[in-house]
Amino acid sequence: MMQESATETISNSSMSQNGMSTLSSSQLEAGSRDGRSSAGDTSSEVSTVELLHLQQQQALQVARQLLLQQPGSGLKSPKSQDKHRPLQVKTQQQQQQQLAAQQLVFQQQLLQMQQLQQQQHLLNMQRQGLLSLPGPAPGQAALPGQTLPPQAGLSPAEIQQLWKDVTGGGGGGGHNLEDNGIKHRGGGSGLDLSTNNSSSTTSSNPAKASPPISHHSIANGQSPVLNHRRERDSLHEETGGTHPLYGHGVCKWPGCESICDDFGQFLKHLNNEHALDDRSTAQCRVQMQVVQQLEIQLSKERERLQAMMAHLHMRPSEPKSSPKPLNLVSSVTMSKNLPSTSPPNLPQTPTTPTAPITPMAAMPQVPSVLGGANVPSMGAMRRRHSDKYSMSLSSEIAPNYEFYKNADVRPPFTYATLIRQAIMDSADMQLTLNEIYSWFTRTFAYFRRNAATWKNAVRHNLSLHKCFVRVENVKGAVWTVDEMEYQKRRSQKITGSPSLVKNLPSSLGYGTALNASLQAALAETSLPLLGTPGGSPPTLMHMTHDELNGSLDHLDTNGHSSPGYSPPVHMPSVHVKEEPLNMDDDDCPMSLVTTANHSPELDDDRELEEGNLSEDLE
């Protein structure tokens, strides 16, 4: 059908005196349809045979044109040929004009041949997997830029080459448009972009036809209007001779490459050759399409990258000699219990149950923890990274809340961090164990299965870490966070790392030049909290945030305790949890820990802690 369409287009164009430009646009439009089909449905993509057939048709057309242009036949169409018999005597001038016209037509035919070959080449590349053709959106009209379906996967050189095709260049590097005798042929030159321009208005997606393109993204993607305005307005500003469309003495207008010795000449050339007219406007539209296609391609490549990373990092069947795959041992161990522990009515997660994906690999917004440390890793490593580099929990999760909520992704945080976050998210800053469970399952799809494992881990962490305080309540026991303990624990981890400590300013303590890790670690304590989309009410979030800021922000910014230093987020009035007196020995080896016993003199504790930390930093 597409072949018929192309053939029909050629036939129609052959009947027209102005057939070349019509042929070009129509053919390219047909090519655009081909491109769409190839992008959207590979089964219907234009085969090489079809292209060859099209090419043959084109050659036939060339021959037909040449026959029509034989001496005596004139340049007229068959219709006009009937009316004007070659009986009349031609003048010398008429003969010269005829010869020139023949050459022109022949050049146009050659150009079209080149375009066809280019398309065929690109299709072949696509077929060989060298190009990825996302193709325009369904229903999107054939626009000039879309006459170049493979451009989305093109290299800049290929795009430039295609641009030459579109703009009528056709020649390789060094071939100016003028060389082809096309450039100065007026509105009907080469590719009648004005015609295509009108076709762009038929797009079912006008927004796509004229996408908002950042003119800074691609230097060549500037509209002529903007260019001229910029020229006029900033002529004095550009005394340095810099212009996005000018570089290395060459006009960078797509498909131009005219040599301009100096900037003034370039401006003159720009005003003369790329003035605001239909052609420039059409070229700008084409460039918009190019940018749009590139953006689409970029997004697709990005998705592909994420998929690749997800595949490489989370493959449970990754060949390992060890019975426990290195990556996400916890996930694997959980997976083995999946059939019995997975609730049947859980929301379906986008990933396979046996192949959870790391947020590093699959999250739409790759967390910073990825860095270079996202190699296959076990939980310990990842979690240590999350602590070490001190990713802000909420800042890491909040943008990906829906992702964690729906995707079977293990959050890159320790259980302790998550438990703390759960408690901080609560209205009363205290949660029962069951509520902590609920927070886990509600917030992370990953924790909707293998409950026995992670629940055990939660209980284990609650009991293990002194920062979690069990408070007897009327209705039972609730768990709270002893922020002091939590921070001490974090500080210990950070101060205990010489590599981190050595970069810290000694005189400032938590000063302005605070090490990024420590700063982020402290920032984690002032989380805006996670519950943005579905968690705690915003007011509560702000409250807790403010509270945390009150206790910790002053450390981040000024390096000194503010006079109104607020106590830890939650200091349980009833301290039920019995802690051994020698708690500092095993769990808090650093000097900071001397303040671990929930002293009411919190300010003193903090000062002491800061002082100790500063000393440690020295």
Add this chain to the structure above:
DNA sequence: TGAAGGCTAAACAGTC
């Protein structure tokens, strides 16, 4: 290579 941190698994006791 060892220490440390983190996770999983399991055992055990107490409570509901």
Add this chain to the structure above:
DNA sequence: TGACTGTTTAGCCTTC
């Protein structure tokens, strides 16, 4: 009695 909760220990892995 069984489930749940809380504590403790052990083993493994990874990072430093």
